[in-house]
Amino acid sequence: MSVVRFGVSLEKELLDDLDEFVKKNRFTNRSQAIRQLIAENTARSKWECNNIVVGSITLIYDHHKRELVHKLHDIQHHYHHEILSSQHFHLNHDICMEIIAVKGEAKLLTELSDKLIAIKGIQHGKLTMSRA
Structure with a gap:
């Protein structure tokens, strides 16, 4: 992949915002930040077009909540073609974090994450997607 240099004109306030974004995210330079954006x-835009994407679903929950783990597994089994892997962490005696690696149509991954996050007892849930 070759690199192409080009100039960009920005209003001062927008440039300040970009510099703050660079600093906050610890990018080495503005170019890296612009590439990320x-x-x-x-x-x-690929999510909106329902292309194939990859991502992760992060869930935080109290594993003592009745039927929660069973419901998590039941839903995941219905989406076994989209789930690549999952990893379970014990944050403390009660609270767990699960990270589920996924790949598939953006619509299906969104549907899966919405179902998981909606389970009673899920304290936090987030779907992150990226181009495949």
Whole structure:
């Protein structure tokens, strides 16, 4: 992949926002930040077009909640073609974090994550997608 240099004109306030974004995210330079922003935008448009994407679903929950783990597994079995792997972490005696690696049509991954996050007892859930 070759690199092409080009100039960009921005209003001072927007440039300040970009510099803050670079600093906050610890990018080495503005170019790296711009690449990241373009990649995120490209991935978002692919989600809307229902292309094949990859991602992760992160869930935080109290594993003592009645039937929660059973419901998580039941839903995941219905989406076994989209789930690549899952990893379970014990954050403390009660709270667990599960990260589920997924690949498939954006619509299906969104549907899967919505179902998982909606389970009673899920304290936090987030789907992150990127282009495949």
